[in-house]
Amino acid sequence: MVDWISIEKKWQKRWEEEGIFEADLQPGKKKFYVTVAYPYPNAPQHIGHGRTYCLTDVHARYLRMRGYNVLFPMAFHYTGTPVLAMTKRLKEGDKELVETFLDVYKIKREELPKLEEPMGMAAYFHEELKQGMKEMGYSIDWRREFTTIDPAYNRFIEWQFHRLRRGGFITQGSHPVGWCPGCGNPVGQHDTKGDVEPEIAEFTLIKFEYGDHILPAATLRPETVFGVTNMWLNPTVEYAYAKVDGEPWIVSQKSIEKLKMLNRKVEVERVFKGEQLIGKKAKNPMTGNEILILPASFVDPGNATGVVMSVPGHAPYDYVALENLKGDSSLRSFGLRPNEVKAIDPISLIEVPGYSEWPAVDEVKKKGVTEQTDPRLEEVTREVYSLEFHNGRMKSNTGQYAGLPVQKAKDYVKSDMLKEGKATTMYELSNRPVYCRCGSECIVKLVENQWFINYGDLKWKRLVHENLDEMEIIPKELRSEFEYVIDWLNEKACARKAGLGTSLPWDRSWIIESLSDSTIYMAFYTIVKELKRTGVDAEKLSDSFFSYVFLGIGSANEVAEKTGLKAEDVRMMRREFRYFYPLDSRHSARELIPNHLTFMLFNHTAIFPKKLWPRQIVGNGMVLMEGEKMSKSIGNIIPLREAIEMFGADPLRLSLMAAAEILKDGDFSPALAKSTAEGLERFYQGAMEVAKRGHGKRGGSLEKIDQWMLSRLQSQVWEATGAMEELMVRRAIHALFYNLNQDLQWYLRRVAGERNNKRRERTIQWVLSRVLDTQVKMLAPFTPHLCEEIWETMGNKVFVSLAAWPEFRVEEVLTDVEELESMINGCLEDVSNILKVTGIKAGKVYFYTAADWKWKIYQKALTLSKAGSLDVGTLIRESLKDEDLKKMPEAVATFAREIAEDVRKLPEESLGKRLTLGTFNELELLTKAAPFFEAELATQVSVQNEGDPAIHAPEGRARRAKPYKPAIYIET
Ligand SMILES: [Zn+2]
Numbered sequence: 001m002v003d004w005i006s007i008e009k010k011w012q013k014r015w016e017e018e019g020i021f022e023a024d025l026q027p028g029k030k031k032f033y034v035t036v037a038y039p040y041p042n043a044p045q046h047i048g049h050g051r052t053y054c055l056t057d058v059h060a061r062y063l064r065m066r067g068y069n070v071l072f073p074m075a076f077h078y079t080g081t082p083v084l085a086m087t088k089r090l091k092e093g094d095k096e097l098v099e100t101f102l103d104v105y106k107i108k109r110e111e112l113p114k115l116e117e118p119m120g121m122a123a124y125f126h127e128e129l130k131q132g133m134k135e136m137g138y139s140i141d142w143r144r145e146f147t148t149i150d151p152a153y154n155r156f157i158e159w160q161f162h163r164l165r166r167g168g169f170i171t172q173g174s175h176p177v178g179w180c181p182g183c184g185n186p187v188g189q190h191d192t193k194g195d196v197e198p199e200i201a202e203f204t205l206i207k208f209e210y211g212d213h214i215l216p217a218a219t220l221r222p223e224t225v226f227g228v229t230n231m232w233l234n235p236t237v238e239y240a241y242a243k244v245d246g247e248p249w250i251v252s253q254k255s256i257e258k259l260k261m262l263n264r265k266v267e268v269e270r271v272f273k274g275e276q277l278i279g280k281k282a283k284n285p286m287t288g289n290e291i292l293i294l295p296a297s298f299v300d301p302g303n304a305t306g307v308v309m310s311v312p313g314h315a316p317y318d319y320v321a322l323e324n325l326k327g328d329s330s331l332r333s334f335g336l337r338p339n340e341v342k343a344i345d346p347i348s349l350i351e352v353p354g355y356s357e358w359p360a361v362d363e364v365k366k367k368g369v370t371e372q373t374d375p376r377l378e379e380v381t382r383e384v385y386s387l388e389f390h391n392g393r394m395k396s397n398t399g400q401y402a403g404l405p406v407q408k409a410k411d412y413v414k415s416d417m418l419k420e421g422k423a424t425t426m427y428e429l430s431n432r433p434v435y436c437r438c439g440s441e442c443i444v445k446l447v448e449n450q451w452f453i454n455y456g457d458l459k460w461k462r463l464v465h466e467n468l469d470e471m472e473i474i475p476k477e478l479r480s481e482f483e484y485v486i487d488w489l490n491e492k493a494c495a496r497k498a499g500l501g502t503s504l505p506w507d508r509s510w511i512i513e514s515l516s517d518s519t520i521y522m523a524f525y526t527i528v529k530e531l532k533r534t535g536v537d538a539e540k541l542s543d544s545f546f547s548y549v550f551l552g553i554g555s556a557n558e559v560a561e562k563t564g565l566k567a568e569d570v571r572m573m574r575r576e577f578r579y580f581y582p583l584d585s586r587h588s589a590r591e592l593i594p595n596h597l598t599f600m601l602f603n604h605t606a607i608f609p610k611k612l613w614p615r616q617i618v619g620n621g622m623v624l625m626e627g628e629k630m631s632k633s634i635g636n637i638i639p640l641r642e643a644i645e646m647f648g649a650d651p652l653r654l655s656l657m658a659a660a661e662i663l664k665d666g667d668f669s670p671a672l673a674k675s676t677a678e679g680l681e682r683f684y685q686g687a688m689e690v691a692k693r694g695h696g697k698r699g700g701s702l703e704k705i706d707q708w709m710l711s712r713l714q715s716q717v718w719e720a721t722g723a724m725e726e727l728m729v730r731r732a733i734h735a736l737f738y739n740l741n742q743d744l745q746w747y748l749r750r751v752a753g754e755r756n757n758k759r760r761e762r763t764i765q766w767v768l769s770r771v772l773d774t775q776v777k778m779l780a781p782f783t784p785h786l787c788e789e790i791w792e793t794m795g796n797k798v799f800v801s802l803a804a805w806p807e808f809r810v811e812e813v814l815t816d817v818e819e820l821e822s823m824i825n826g827c828l829e830d831v832s833n834i835l836k837v838t839g840i841k842a843g844k845v846y847f848y849t850a851a852d853w854k855w856k857i858y859q860k861a862l863t864l865s866k867a868g869s870l871d872v873g874t875l876i877r878e879s880l881k882d883e884d885l886k887k888m889p890e891a892v893a894t895f896a897r898e899i900a901e902d903v904r905k906l907p908e909e910s911l912g913k914r915l916t917l918g919t920f921n922e923l924e925l926l927t928k929a930a931p932f933f934e935a936e937l938a939t940q941v942s943v944q945n946e947g948d949p950a951i952h953a954p955e956g957r958a959r960r961a962k963p964y965k966p967a968i969y970i971e972t
Pocket residue numbers: 180181182183184436437438439440
């Protein structure tokens with residue numbers, strides 16, 4: 001058993017003692033600056049976090065070995081509601097949270113009171129997270145660690161916001177924001193359960209008339225007002241007559257609070273059950289049509305006004321609900337006459353090529369949906385919406401809008417109705433319900449005097465597109481997501497009234513929130529080490545200090561005078577920033593594209609000149625636990641530090657990295673980690689044997705099989721290096737670990753019989769240690785501790801973490817040698833398969849290599865195939881041009897028929913190799929391999945040529961021989 005933990009501890013200590021991951025300015029040496037999002041210290045890490053951070057570390061380690069001066073720093077994000085909300089839940093004794101802390105994360109009960117205070121919690125998890133990162137072996141420069149409430153960081157954020165404001169990127173006003181009524185704060189993705197970004201949509205409220213009152217029907221498709229056949233109210237929920245900004249409205253009781261949050265003046269006059277209006281009539285303000293008010297259980301009183309118009313021709317829900325109702329026996333209880341409902345037909349107002357008059361009806365029937373509770377209705381609705389939006393045209397029954405594409409009509413109808421007072425608008429979350437971490441359902445609030453970063457600024461968006469166009473996005477598929485988010489972003493509330501963090505420098509009653517104070521902090525890492533060393537008083541770090549260090553505005557002497565720093569220290573900070581900036585790579589889970597990652601681009605383009613904009617973003621998928629999303633409710637979360645204890649950091653790292661290619665969700669399981677650990681253990685044992693015996697000197701020239709091993713090694717170096725350049729780590733691991741190990745196993749089998757020969761043994765050991773040397777280096781970014789241990793045993797004095805990544809040696813790739821070896825492999829497999837299938841026990845195995853004349857035909861077939869003109873007729877014709885072959889036309893024809901198809905099916909690569917190889921002495925090759933076959937098959941082996949007159953070949957077996965495919969005969 002390998003004692004992972006003690007090996008890991010040993011090397012973590014050595015790395016730290018020698019400070020090998022501490023990156024300083026090194027003039028003339030190329031640098032690589034990589035960061036990953038700093039964590040919120042409000043919970044321990046679980047193995048899901050392990051993937052993103054581990055990939056960043058693998059990237060950092062790989063580039064360090066490629067000769068870069070790599071900076072990989074880490075800090076902790078104390079700011080905002082994530083810590084605050086967690087302490088609040090804990091204080092309130094939230095059962096689920098307490099259980100998670102105690103049972104999943106094994107936090108001691110006596111620690112809990114300390115965690116009820118924001119600073120107590122942050123400090124506790126800060127330490128916990130940091131320990132986990134160290135135990136994973138991340139190659140972080142810990143001298144640059146900070147928290148976002150450090151005074152110097154606060155000054156830095158103040159400087160950033162002054163720059164933003166001066167650049168015109170900050171606005172103030174009334175804007176809709178996602179809001180938690182429980183916390184009294186704006187909410188973003190990081191504040192909600194399940195990390196959902198609250199998405200705000202503007203609904204059109206069409207003012208249908210009911211007597212003197214208004215029934216404001218909420219819709220995202222105002223253009224369909226011409227197809228309304230009836231209204232829907234939910235008979236079982238409470239509605240209210242209310243004066244809304246002076247107008248008499250009828251809305252759901254649930255919408256009252258929301259309307260107030262949107263700054264409408266609301267006075268409720270009377271509350272009643274929806275059923276009271278069922279069967280009554282309302283009037284469509286656009287068509288003047290009188291329509292029935294009908295009952296519908298699908299109407300959600302919590303969605304906008306709870307009043308819905310029905311357009312069955314174009315809205316699948318409406319169609320299905322109407323059809324359901326036609327057969328409903330309870331109609332009479334609402335005072336409705338069944339015939340009156342049955343008479344309602346869908347109205348067609350949009351034409352879509354390829355569909356009937358009513359696309360909604362088509363789609364519902366196609367999917368076979370019959371119930372309004374069918375969850376597929378959601379999907380059908382989206383489809384019809386998109387279909388009509390992109391391909392639909394308004395029909396003649398829509399008056400002045402007839403002939404317009406739906407895309408345009410939608411806006412025209414809306415703005416006309418607004419102008420004529422026939423409609424108004426209401427903000428609502430389009431992805432509701434969204435819940436705050438505190439448990440309250442989030443709503444939309446129109447906040448007055450709120451401060452915003454104006455990500456809606458079109459000129460600014462152009463800059464960000466410019467940045468995006470020039471940067472590398474890994475994987476490429478994510479680029480379009482960024483394009484979309486850049487265009488879609490709008491004003492973002494950037495400050496709150498509560499929480500930890502930096503106060504807004506021009507209005508101290510606001511605290512800058514956590515997605516706004518984490519956009520350019522990568523710059524801060526480059527100087528924080530010097531700030532700590534000089535012990536400068538943070539109070540003195542004025543804007544002019546940061547403007548000089550980051551933008552070169554002003555002079556070092558002036559700044560030195562103001563801050564009390566030495567001018568040379570100030571200059572040093574500027575030099576260090578200029579050396580490490582721009583940021584070369586930003587890693588993150590892809591979930592952060594809609595906010596953090598895109599905000600980072602926006603803020604960099606606003607603050608820094610173009611040459612300092614970020615160069616690369618790497619986004620990765622999630623980690624699934626045995627196929628399921630990790631969640632507290634399923635109880636399948638494994639805390640990172642517990643996993644390290646269970647499996648060891650190296651096996652954990654390797655299984656996380658090998659589980660999936662970058663964008664896919666990686667499926668982790670304890671079984672996977674265990675089998676990875678076992679595989680690593682086998683590797684380690686074999687490697688240590690080779691390592692202990694040392695490099696040594698070759699015992700003579702290389703045999704073909706040695707050349708084969710070194711050639712395979714280079715092929716894997718090529719494959720792994722190419723994969724690493726694109727961060728396709730799964731592919732890399734397969735090449736440098738699994739496939740290379742397989743090659744090694746084959747090599748060891750092939751030379752097993754020669755190891756008693758001292759000279760051969762010296763050469764074999766030399767080959768093995770060369771392979772190991774290369775393999776350990778390639779494996780080091782993934783399992784660094786284990787590799788250091790082997791590397792040291794091999795007699796190396798420097799760390800493998802600092803060794804050079806293997807160079808690809810093209811001259812050692814011998815494709816012909818590989819091709820011949822794969823033939824030997826094929827022979828062995830063929831015999832093994834026969835023995836396995838027939839169950840016979842071999843007395844003796846005969847291989848018959850093809851006669852010379854067959855090789856002639858084979859070569860012609862290869863040539864023809866390369867030229868793309870291989871068919872049996874041509875092959876026979878071409879062959880018979882040969883003087884010798886001419887004498888045996890029948891045999892030629894038979895054989896040509898046999899091989900034409902084989903050769904045509906040959907992969908391009910093999911075809912090329914075989915053409916280069918030409919005719920070779922197959923008999924000699926196999927004869928040399930005979931001892932190996934005998935050892936593997938535990939029986940006698942004889943190799944003969946088909947053309948040998950003294951051949952022993954019962955049943956004419958030898959006639960089946962083909963080039964590269966010797967015939968086989970097994971004697972029992
Ligand atoms: Zn809340």
